[in-house]
Amino acid sequence: MTDTLYDDKPGTPSARGLTIDRVFTTEGVHPYDEVTWEKRDVVQTNWKTGEVVFEQRGVEFPTSWSLNASTIVTTKYFRGALGTAEREASLKTLIDRVVGKYQQTGQESGYFATDHDAEIFGQELTWLLLNQYFSFNSPVWFNVGTAAPQQVSACFILSVDDSMESILNWYREEGMIFKGGSGAGLNLSRIRSSKELLRSSGGTASGPVSFMRGADASAGTIKSGGATRRAAKMVVLDVDHPDIEEFIETKAREEDKIRALRDAGFDMDLGGKDITSVQYQNANNSVRVSDEFMQAVTDGTEFGLRARMTGEVIEKVDARELFDKIAQAAWECADPGLQYDDTINDWHTNPESGRITASNPCSEYMSLDNSSCNLASLNLMKFLRADDSFDVDRFIKAVELIITAMDISIVFADFPTESITQTTRDYRQLGIGYANLGALLMALGKGYDSEGGRSLAAAITSLMTAAAYRRSAELAGVVGTYAGYGRNADAHKRVMRKHRSANDSLRTINPIDAGLCEAAASQWDQVIEVGERNGFRNAQASLLAPTGTIGFMMDCDTTGIEPDFSLVKFKKLVGGGSMQIVNHTVPRALRNLGYLDEQIEAIVAYISDKGNVIDAPGLKPEHYEVFDTAMGVRAIKPMGHVRMMAAVQPFLSGAISKTVNLPESATVQDIADVYMEGWRLGLKAIAVYRDNCKVGQPLSNGKSAPEEDAKPAPEVRIEYRPRRLRLPKSRSGRTTSFTVAGAEGYMTSGAYEDGRLGEVFLKLGKQGSTLSGVMDAFSIAVSIGLQYGVPLESFVQKFTNLKFEPAGMTDDPDIRIAQSIMDYIFRRLALDYLSFDERAELGIYTAAERAHYVETGSYLSEEEESELPESEQLKNDAGDNVRVDAGGPLQPSLIEAHPHTTSELMEAITGLAVDAPLCLICGTKMRPSGSCYVCEGCGATSGCS
Incomplete structure (x- = not known):
């Protein structure tokens, strides 16, 4: 029987397979017959x-699945060419395709005691997938x-x-993995x-950093060969390597x-030619530090x-200085x-x-060199009963089924290299994990950064990892x-005892704990007992992945271990529209905290209306922490993320895909503190x-001091007194209504006879007297500044990208996302009153200009291009005009190339990197998922999630 699994006949398996009990399904009733199905049309347009x-019209999904979920599955997972009979058009077909392979392989490979057990296994797995319990x-x-x-x-x-042979083989293997859409x-x-x-010639070796250039170029080439996201890769170097600095x-x-280079006028968009001079942009870099090094940092030795x-x-180096260089970089x-x-x-x-010397790109899978891991994630909210108790028994049964399926997959799986x-077949590493932890904690009224949240x-x-290893032993x-x-039997059993000891040390804070x-x-206890008798089927069992697309x-x-991103989300509606809704977990959390229906x-x-809970009517300040989110005015502090990771790390075979976000005002010491605390708390x-x-902003070089014997020049003081140019009594103006993240307002602007902006008045809906007064004063200050000659470009430069609530979607087709009301107002003023060249210098374009850029690589129409002086027109090899940024001197080396990722597009449009880019497909603002970004609207990702 073992010969059907691998060649080297490990262990002594029993003659009897697994007996599968029905837990989720009903005998004689197929899972598909227990849900209501409907036909949907999935249509995506480029925003x-x-x-x-x-x-693809007429696709079949359960009515309980959201439009977002059905869109993601239809566009990403249905196989077959569109418009052909082979094209999948129902969730039933997709699940049957996958589950059928698992059931058949398990049956043929001796996993199940009887054919009936195999059939039950298939139906239980189908039920869990159909009802979104895991993916x-x-x-x-x-x-x-x-x-x-x-x-x-x-x-x-x-x-x-x-060796050069090994290095070149690294390039090849990495390229094959990237080609398949995975990361390494x-x-x-x-x-x-x-x-x-060098031993052969006596010359000096190149060093690993030089070879990173070749691998980085390879990854960039493969990405630009047609992928819609960057190649995902991780590069690790030990802290005691002589080239570590x-x-x-x-x-x-x-x-x-x-x-x-950007300040010098070069086109530094990541999709353009000039960016090729910039290296190492396709990898995440990590330093592998030892306890010896971290102790030396602590001791200052x-x-x-x-x-x-x-x-x-x-x-020999000063450990503390080297650590400070890591934090500074x-x-x-961020690397x-x-x-x-x-x-x-x-x-x-x-x-x-x-x-273990390395990890996958997101740092959650850590195992032997030349290995791989398949993942699956549970939806924790599905195990929360209506009475807010956690369904422990069904959770354990779900883990059993999923681990069994994941192990079966290694039997039939193909891999990129021998x-x-x-x-992988010798060690059979698995990675079960979960998503929706943040929603679960909020629903139960537990703060993410709280002892209660961490203990739960x-x-x-x-429980998840214990159930997984117990099934592995079975x-x-x-x-x-x-x-x-x-x-490795002794070492494996030692680690199992470490897990059990960590569980014995847990403090129960909540009744549910x-x-x-x-x-x-x-x-x-069963892991130790059964493992002592049978050994284990899998070297690794669990980790916490980003769960980007499968989370949706x-x-x-x-997603993953993350807290909620924000309290307000956009829900897609039938017909293509969307509406702003408060997360469904918020009312449930308020009920758990004891609030009445009218208070809720x-x-x-x-x-x-506000997007946060500060000063919400009737909400007690001590309950604010329950509604803290990853972003916003009550963002979870960096150490809150570190402490949550430390709470769960002792119960994972692998590690955790998660980035600790810090505000722009964070210092180098803040980052050093996070890195040091991660070590002290036992993170991997x-x-x-x-x-x-x-x-x-790049640091400016200080001017050299004058020579000591140089005579000071006589001081000449010229005083300039600005003069105010008032607007005429009768002037032209415009009034613009706007909405930013649901907050409504009106902007009235007045102009001089030559069209220059001279005054601005702002009025926001649902405002109190204090805010009304502040906005009036701000309007007067800006208006006087304009009349005294302050260029509008200066105001735009200072107030765009200013971030505070409310922030989010707007009703303006030219400005889809605003980071604040100030950000929106000054972008709108720039579009209304600045010339194209002036706006181009600031990276502000209309929707039509952005669309033309995506299609042609130029923001200008052919007619506008032809009107430029010949000296400002650029020709490509075919003799066609190619125009780069209109806001500066043009050089022949600046011929524009199309962006290939969302981040590239937004950087090309704005001239700035953005912390959460817009989705290149549907225009929705993406959100972080581990070290990548994922779109809630269509499931597109920017990395490896």
Whole structure:
């Protein structure tokens, strides 16, 4: 029986397979017959051009599935060419395609005691998927059951040695993984440093950073070859590598280059030619730090950098200064992150097979080199009963079924390289996780950054991993242990005891915690008992992935371990419209906190109008923390994210995909504190992002001081007195009504006879006397400034991109998203009163201009282009006019190229990087998902989620 699974016959499986009990389904009733189905039309248009980019009518989905979920599944997961009989058109077809393959393979490979057990397994799995209780990762939906290679893994780790053959093979393997839409990570620390000699010639080695350039160029080329998102990759270097300082500073130096070249007039859009001079932009960089190094930082002592070939210390550095350089670089450009080597390997179940040296691009999968992991995530809200108790029994049963299915997938799966195939089949790494934790905590009235929130998250995570490993031990008794278990048995069982010990240390703060901790303790006891008898089928079982696209497939409010992004969301309506709604979890949370129906109604109405809970009528300030979100005026503090990660980390085989967001005002020391606290709290990896860190103003060089013997020049003082040019008594003007995130207002502007703006008056709806007075005073100040000669461009430059609530969607087709009312007002004024060249310098364009740019690579029409002086017209190789940014001198090297990602498009349009780009497909503002961005409207992603 084991021969059907792998070649080396590990373990001694029993003759009897699994017996599957019905938990979710009813005997004699197919899961499809228990839901109501309807036909829907899925039509997507490009928000910039109005062009229909996707259309499939009459697709079949349950009525309980949202329009967003059905759109994402139809556009991304249905297989077959549009308009052909082979095209999938029903969720039933999709689920049957995937589940059928799992059921058939499990049946043929001896997983089930009888054919009837296999049938029950298939129906239970179907029920869970149909009712959005969990989802496999995207490669499963893309490939399983089709004629394509049966790729099921989303996460890959590669390896590279100190030889040119190995380095070139790294480029090739990475390219093949990128081609398939997945991401990979690796550690470059085996490559000798630029401070060491080559054995063959005696010359100096190039060092790993130089070889990163080739890999980065390869990733950029493959991305530009047709992908809609950047290649996802992770590059890791050990902190004791002699080239560590160069590695730390690579991306920060490149960011300085981007700013300098942009200021010099070069086209630094990521899709343009000039950006090719900027390197290392396609990877996440992480430094692998040891306990020895972190202790040296704490003690303020020196730390040795070691030669790769001999291991001898060739240089000593001040550990604290090196750590500060890491924090400084992360402050400047968000890279590098940290991976805590000793913590990672202390929880390693297979140390006899090799150390864990790297991770996948999002840092949640950490295992042996040349390995892969397939993922699946549970929707936690589905296990919350109407009485707000957590359904422990059904949760455990769901984990059993999912782990069984994930292990079966390794039997039939295809992999990109032979080495990854061998390692994955020998160690059978799995990655079960969850989504909707943030929504669950809010619904129960628990603050994300609170002891109650953390204890509940830890208990759920412990139960999930315990149930997964218990099922893995049971599978080992049926179809055998993983091939590498024999040599790693003692280490594997030691890690299981560490998990159980961590569970024993959990404090129960909420009533719901007690039942979860008790169930988890029982599961861990069984893990130890059954594992001692059978061994384990899987080297790894759990991690927390971003769950971007599959999170929307399950209609989750929050992804992965993330808190809620905001309290107000946009809901898609039949016919293509949308409406602004307060999250459904908010009323449930208020009921759990003891508020009456009329109080809840008033609070929800306030949130709908303001977007936050501050000063909501009747809401107690001590309850504000329940409604803290990832963004906004009550954003969760950075250490709140770190503490939540630390609470769940002891109960995961892998790590956590999550970025700790910091405000723009955060200091280098703030980032250093986050990195240090991550180590102290036992995290395996951590990454940060400081708001707007990639668009910070370049530092200006101070002018050299005059020579000491130079005589001072006589002081000449010229005093300029501005004169106010008042508007005529009768002047032309315009009144504009606007809406920003539901907040309505009116703007009246007056102009001089030559069309220049001379005054602005603002009135906001539903405002109190205080805000009314502030807006009147602001209007007068701006108007007087304009009349005294302050250029409108100066006001636009200062007040656009100013961020505060309300912020979000507007009703203006030229300005779809505003970061504040001030941001909207001055963008509108720029469009109304500035010339094209003046607006182009500020990165402000109309919708028509942006659409023309996407189609032609130029913001100007052919007629406008032809009217330019010949010296300002550029020709491409075919002799056609090609125009770059109209706001500066034009150079022949600035021929424009089309952007390939949402971030590129927004940077091309605005001249600035944006913390959450607009979706290139549907125009919805994306939201962070791990270290990537994901669109709530259509499921498009900017990275590897």
